[in-house]
Amino acid sequence: MRYPMTHYPESWFRVAFSDEVKDVLPVSYLGKKLLLFRGDDGRVRATSATCPHLGADLSGGRVVGNGIECPFHGWKFDGGGACTEIPYCERIPPKARLETFSVREVNGMIFVAEGDPKFEVPSVAEVGARGWSRPHRLRWKIRMHVQEIIENAVDLGHFSHVHAYREYPKNPSLSVDGHRFRVSIESDRRVLGLVSNTAVEITYHGMGLAVARIHSNYVDMIGLLTPTPIDEEYVDVSLWILFKKTRNPLLDFVTSLVVPRDIRADFANDIPIWENKAYLTKPLLCGGDGPIMKIRRWAEQFYGAPAIRSASLVSLGGTGG
Ligand code: FES
Ligand SMILES: [Fe+2]
Numbered sequence: 001m002r003y004p005m006t007h008y009p010e011s012w013f014r015v016a017f018s019d020e021v022k023d024v025l026p027v028s029y030l031g032k033k034l035l036l037f038r039g040d041d042g043r044v045r046a047t048s049a050t051c052p053h054l055g056a057d058l059s060g061g062r063v064v065g066n067g068i069e070c071p072f073h074g075w076k077f078d079g080g081g082a083c084t085e086i087p088y089c090e091r092i093p094p095k096a097r098l099e100t101f102s103v104r105e106v107n108g109m110i111f112v113a114e115g116d117p118k119f120e121v122p123s124v125a126e127v128g129a130r131g132w133s134r135p136h137r138l139r140w141k142i143r144m145h146v147q148e149i150i151e152n153a154v155d156l157g158h159f160s161h162v163h164a165y166r167e168y169p170k171n172p173s174l175s176v177d178g179h180r181f182r183v184s185i186e187s188d189r190r191v192l193g194l195v196s197n198t199a200v201e202i203t204y205h206g207m208g209l210a211v212a213r214i215h216s217n218y219v220d221m222i223g224l225l226t227p228t229p230i231d232e233e234y235v236d237v238s239l240w241i242l243f244k245k246t247r248n249p250l251l252d253f254v255t256s257l258v259v260p261r262d263i264r265a266d267f268a269n270d271i272p273i274w275e276n277k278a279y280l281t282k283p284l285l286c287g288g289d290g291p292i293m294k295i296r297r298w299a300e301q302f303y304g305a306p307a308i309r310s311a312s313l314v315s316l317g318g319t320g321g
Contacts, residue, residue: 002145002278002279002281003093003145003174004279004281005145005147005303006303007031007145007229007231008030008031008114008229008231009146009206009207009230009299009302009303010113010114010115010117010302010303010304011113011117011179011204011206011207011302012109012111012112012113012117012119012121012205012208012209013029013030013112013113013191013205013207013208013226013228013229014102014109014110014111014208014209014226014228014238015027015029015034015036015046015111015112015228016036016095016109016110017108017109017110017112018109019108020221021036021037021044021110022035023030023037023038023040023063024037024058024061024062024063025037025059025061026049026058026059027055027242028230028231029112029206029228029229029230029236030112030114030228030229030232031229031231031232032048032049033048033049033050034046034047034048034049034101034112035047035048035049035055035058035068035098035108036103037060037068038063039062039065039066039067039079040062040063040065041066042174043066043079043105044103044105044110045068045079045103046100046101046103046110047068047077047081047098047099047100047101047103047111048099048144050096051072051075051098051237052083052095052096052097052098052298053058053070053072053075053096054072054073054074056070056071056072056073057071058070058071058098059117060273061133062229064076064142065076065078065081067079067084068098073086073087073088074086074087075087075096077097077098078231080100081097081098081099081100082097083096083097088286093309101113101114102114102115102116102117104120104121106121106122106123107121107123107124107127107224108127108128108135108222109226111209113206115117117179117206118179119178119179119180119206120209120238121205121209122180122205122209122256124211124222124224126222126242127222127224131244131245132222132242132243132245133242133243133244133245133252133256134218134239134242135215135224135240135242136241136242136243136256136260137238137239137240138238138239138240138241138260138263138264138267138268139236139237139238139239140236140237140271141230141234141235141236141237142234142235142271142274142275143233143235143236143274143275144234144235144237144274144275144277145229145235145279146207146208146227146228146229147207147272147296147299148274148277148279149227149235149237149274150204150207150210150227150272150295150299151201151292151295151296152274153160153183153202153204153210153295154172154174154183154290154291154292154294155289155290155292156169156172156185156288156289156290157288157289157290158270159185159187161275162269162270163266163269163270167188169185169186169187171184171185171186172184172186172290174291174294176294176298178301179205179206179301179302180203180204180205180299181203181204181295182201182202182203183206184199184200184201184202185199185200185201185202186199186200187200189216191273194218196216196217196218197216197217198214198215198216198217199214199216200212200213200214201213201214201285206302207299207302208226208227208228209224209225209226210223210224210225210226211223211224211225212224212225218255219243219244219255219259220243220244221241221242221243221244221259222239222241222242222243223239223240223242223263224239225237225239226238226239226240226309229313239263239267240252241260241263242257243255243256243259263290276298284301
């Protein structure tokens with residue numbers, strides 16, 4: 001076992017993009033085959049994709065009203081998973097129901113959760129707003145645990161070694177508040193040979209969504225990072241990047257070509273490390289490493305441990321804990 005903790009923490013995870021769910025969409029995440037379908041009322045539901053009758057794959061079924069009809073014997077299930085009709089039988093067996101998942105459709109994405117998380121997926125006002133570009137979509141399938149990418153945000157020691165930072169980040173700070181944490185970092189980065197002072201603020205909302213606000217000499221942008229566990233091996237990582245429009249369409253065009261390419265190349269530097277590293281429960285940390293253990297304690301709430309409720313703002317001047 002590569003990791004001591006479950007690969008499926010309790011959080012909202014992005015399982016599709018809104019424009020992909022027209023009627024029925026099967027997806028494989030969280031070690032399960034899930035069925036997403038959009039009812040006549042426009043709302044998306046998520047259920048298990050296997051019919052409890054004789055095991056047909058419901059992704060071959062059709063949406064009826066706000067429910068789904070099985071392609072095999074025509075049993076109908078409502079959006080809450082209950083069987084509402086069997087075409088050839090009056091009495092519906094009480095156990096005839098589909099496993100259901102909580103769903104939120106926010107920011108052009110479909111998020112699901114097992115159970116009922118105690119927090120909501122925040123809406124990011126800039127998505128679809130005038131004055132902001134459409135999202136540029138990046139995607140990776142990476143062999144790791146979803147926590148690796150989260151620890152990466154506070155792993156100060158790797159920024160200049162793995163990424164294009166000229167020096168160790170300046171004025172880093174971390175605030176932890178229940179299901180959220182926010183890390184702010186300033187740095188000088190090289191982009192296409194130009195040095196740019198960049199301020200990055202990343203807020204994680206549970207383990208499935210990070211919203212990054214990035215302000216540099218050249219560009220203002222927002223990143224929506226959604227890492228979703230596929231199974232006990234792989235994580236599906238999506239990054240949407242939105243640029244604030246300037247008064248110069250040519251500059252905006254060049255930015256939209258250059259920056260996503262630069263981010264993709266930068267991200268690629270982390271991937272072989274994530275895919276091949278071991279997860280040490282007691283890493284040998286030193287001053288300057290960043291608050292990796294603090295983030296691990298924050299993450300424990302999604303593995304069933306009580307949340308860290310108190311808000312705290314700390315400067316990260318060199319503690320490993
Ligand atoms: S397998 Fe679904 S209705 Fe029979
Ligand atoms: Fe990294």
